[in-house]
Amino acid sequence: MSVRLYLNSVGKSFTMHLQGGTVIPVVEKVEFSVNEGECVVLGGPSGAGKSSILKMIYGNYRCDEGQILVTIGNDIVNIAGAEPRQILKLRDDTIGYVSQFLRTIPRVSAEEVVAEPLIAQGSSESEGIETARALLARLNVPERLWTLPPATFSGGEQQRVNIARGFIAHYPILLLDEPTASLDAANRAVVVRLVEEKKEQGVAMVGILHDQDVREEIADRIIDVTGFAADAAA
Amino acid sequence: MSVFMSEEPLLQVHNVTRYYGDRIGCSNVSFDLFPGEVLAIVGESGSGKTTLLNCLSTRLAPTAGAIEYRMRDGSMRNLYQLTEAERRLLMRTDWGFVHQNAADGLRMNVSAGANVGERLMAVGDRHYGNIRATADDWLGRVEIDSDRIDDDPRSFSGGMRQRLQIARNLVTRPRLVFMDEPTGGLDVSVQARLLDLLRRLVADLGLSVVIVTHDLAVARLLSHRIMVMRQGNVIESGLTDQVLDDPREPYTQLLVSSILQV
Numbered sequence: 001m002s003v004r005l006y007l008n009s010v011g012k013s014f015t016m017h018l019q020g021g022t023v024i025p026v027v028e029k030v031e032f033s034v035n036e037g038e039c040v041v042l043g044g045p046s047g048a049g050k051s052s053i054l055k056m057i058y059g060n061y062r063c064d065e066g067q068i069l070v071t072i073g074n075d076i077v078n079i080a081g082a083e084p085r086q087i088l089k090l091r092d093d094t095i096g097y098v099s100q101f102l103r104t105i106p107r108v109s110a111e112e113v114v115a116e117p118l119i120a121q122g123s124s125e126s127e128g129i130e131t132a133r134a135l136l137a138r139l140n141v142p143e144r145l146w147t148l149p150p151a152t153f154s155g156g157e158q159q160r161v162n163i164a165r166g167f168i169a170h171y172p173i174l175l176l177d178e179p180t181a182s183l184d185a186a187n188r189a190v191v192v193r194l195v196e197e198k199k200e201q202g203v204a205m206v207g208i209l210h211d212q213d214v215r216e217e218i219a220d221r222i223i224d225v226t227g228f229a230a231d232a233a234a
Numbered sequence: 235m236s237v238f239m240s241e242e243p244l245l246q247v248h249n250v251t252r253y254y255g256d257r258i259g260c261s262n263v264s265f266d267l268f269p270g271e272v273l274a275i276v277g278e279s280g281s282g283k284t285t286l287l288n289c290l291s292t293r294l295a296p297t298a299g300a301i302e303y304r305m306r307d308g309s310m311r312n313l314y315q316l317t318e319a320e321r322r323l324l325m326r327t328d329w330g331f332v333h334q335n336a337a338d339g340l341r342m343n344v345s346a347g348a349n350v351g352e353r354l355m356a357v358g359d360r361h362y363g364n365i366r367a368t369a370d371d372w373l374g375r376v377e378i379d380s381d382r383i384d385d386d387p388r389s390f391s392g393g394m395r396q397r398l399q400i401a402r403n404l405v406t407r408p409r410l411v412f413m414d415e416p417t418g419g420l421d422v423s424v425q426a427r428l429l430d431l432l433r434r435l436v437a438d439l440g441l442s443v444v445i446v447t448h449d450l451a452v453a454r455l456l457s458h459r460i461m462v463m464r465q466g467n468v469i470e471s472g473l474t475d476q477v478l479d480d481p482r483e484p485y486t487q488l489l490v491s492s493i494l495q496v
Contacts, residue, residue: 017484018491059473061480084459084473085268105433105455106426 004071004204005057005173006033011065012052013230025230026052030066032223039195039205039218044225050208053225054175057206058097059087070094070173092120098166099177102150102158110161111136111146117169135164138190160187167194174198176207180214192217242304244269244410244442250299252285258466259285265461272436272443274457274474276450282466283446284414290444291331291412292321326356330403334415336395340387340402346373347383349402357406372401376431393424397431404435413445417452429455450493454478462486
């Protein structure tokens with residue numbers, strides 16, 4: 001099994017200049033790796049830094065210390081020191097992010113929102129839309145909504161649109177930020193199945209999952225993030 | 235978005251500085267812009283963003299520094315060492331400039347079709363039928379009905395004028411477009427439509443864009459990279475969502491925290 005992702009002594013803190021420069025330490029010396037076809041779940045109470053770790057891997061938060069190394073073929077890229085252009089390229093073809101919240105764009109239909117990452121990877125528009133529709137159907141999004149912009153959808157519908165968008169493309173690394181929160185049992189089962197399919201394709205995954213049942217079903221390993229607490233190590 | 239594969243910058247900005255007398259307009263600004271990349275310059279009024287935009291677009295000579303641009307033949311040329319004829323040709327063909335006030339970028343007393351066609355004639359197109367057909371096609375792309383082609387822009391709403399200005403700029407297939415607050419002064423619903431249109435056109439045409447805005451939501455929607463300016467200096471820059479979600483500088487934190495949540 002080859003390593004796809006390796007966090008080497010990663011540390012992060014926030015300096016709140018509007019609150020008199022208060023420094024909020026988040027995590028320190030985060031160290032773990034993820035193999036292909038493996039799903040690692042980050043555990044620990046809220047506020048422990050699970051989301052921050054996920055966001056650093058995606059390049060959404062800056063990584064103050066350490067390295068976040070991604071293996072692409074024979075190359076290794078350090079996300080912590082990458083140029084914006086490199087990070088955007090990685091987000092197109094290497095790292096996907098399934099989040100709870102959909103950032104809606106005016107006038108873009110649900111099926112276009114879902115198809116976009118696949119089209120960015122080189123699929124034709126018709127192929128993208130076709131795959132998007134299949135995924136929306138699997139996630140029980142009513143067909144009459146597919147051609148409408150998701151801004152007016154219910155919370156659960158928007159979430160499922162975003163899950164479809166996260167799973168549609170072929171990323172070697174996938175980050176799961178509570179993909180099953182507030183889903184009903186039937187849709188949770190669909191997400192579990194989608195994760196299993198990604199594993200079979202050799203995708204390396206890091207997830208945050210508060211849902212105990214889902215966690216037990218898909219986690220190959222659970223890493224307790226409280227072990228990386230910045231103040232504990234001090 | 236294979237545009238990020240390109241390794242050669244389209245525009246290289248080295249230490250651009252502009253003084254107004256002894257007042258600083260902008261100071262020591264350096265960056266590279268790559269093909270297909272959208273760069274947002276944000277900051278409050280008076281921060282120097284429009285001064286910088288005017289320096290980049292050769293509308294205002296910098297006091298110091300150099301700006302290089304990759305011409306269509308692949309050579310890098312210093313913009314302020316071009317001949318006047320070369321500079322004008324560049325501005326008419328390879329560049330666009332979208333003004334906040336559409337009236338500044340349009341000819342208000344000629345028809346919509348002529349506003350679009352004029353740029354084509356400037357690059358040597360002479361066939362009336364072709365020019366009119368291309369103008370009509372571009373009006374369609376910016377969602378202006380064909381039956382308005384002979385009306386002049388004075389009869390257009392603010393949002394329509396802005397869309398017409400965009401068509402006029404894009405008809406010559408420029409590689410680099412400068413935009414100065416393109417959604418400023420428009421109703422939110424009109425803004426949303428314009429933003430979506432811009433987003434699609436920029437992606438479809440693979441345009442490089444430098445956009446000045448004080449609206450962080452516009453920057454987030456349109457740009458890949460962001461530069462935050464304050465008192466003439468670039469105080470923070472990087473990937474757009476990283477700067478907006480994890481701002482580091484006190485001023486950027488203040489800007490981000492000042493947005494009203496709806």
